[in-house]
Amino acid sequence: LPPNCEICGAAIKSAPTTVEIDGAILGVCGSCAGRGKAVRVPARKESFIPRAARQKVEPEMEIDPDFRVMVRKSREKRGLSQEQLGRLTNLKPSVISHVESGRLKPDLVLARRLMHELHINLLVSATELEGETSGRDR
Numbered sequence: 001l002p003p004n005c006e007i008c009g010a011a012i013k014s015a016p017t018t019v020e021i022d023g024a025i026l027g028v029c030g031s032c033a034g035r036g037k038a039v040r041v042p043a044r045k046e047s048f049i050p051r052a053a054r055q056k057v058e059p060e061m062e063i064d065p066d067f068r069v070m071v072r073k074s075r076e077k078r079g080l081s082q083e084q085l086g087r088l089t090n091l092k093p094s095v096i097s098h099v100e101s102g103r104l105k106p107d108l109v110l111a112r113r114l115m116h117e118l119h120i121n122l123l124v125s126a127t128e129l130e131g132e133t134s135g136r137d138r
C-alpha cells in the first residue's frame with residue numbers, strides 16, 4: 001500500500017518527504033513538503049551499523065602477509081633446519097620449504113602449528129587488514 005501524505009492525504013508514489021511542522025514529524029507528498037521544515041532522517045547511517053557490528057562479533061583471522069619471512073627468521077634463530085622444524089611440527093620438510101618460499105600460504109591449522117613451535121604470531125584479524133585499506137579510501 002503506498003503511503004499517504006499526512007497533510008493532504010494524497011497517495012505518495014515514491015518515498016514520502018519527511019518534514020517538521022510545529023514540532024511534529026510528518027511524511028508528506030511533494031506538494032506539501034514546502035509547508036514544513038525538511039528533516040534529515042538518518043537512514044543511511046543505520047545501514048552501516050550492522051556491518052560494523054558483525055565485524056566486531058566475529059573477527060576473522062588472516063595469515064600475516066609477512067608469514068614466510070617470519071617463519072624463516074624464527075626457525076633460523078632457533079638453529080633449526082627445515083627438516084628439524086618439519087619433525088617438530090609433524091609436517092614434511094617440503095611443506096616448510098614451500099611456506100618459506102611463499103609458494104604455500106599456510107591455512108589456520110598449519111599456521112597454528114608453526115606458531116606453537118616457533119613461538120611467533122602469524123595471525124592478524126581481517127578487520128585490521130581491512131582498516132588499513134578503508135582508511136586509504138576515505
Ligand SMILES: [Zn+2]
Pocket residue numbers: 005006007008009010028029030031032
Ligand atoms: Zn500533501
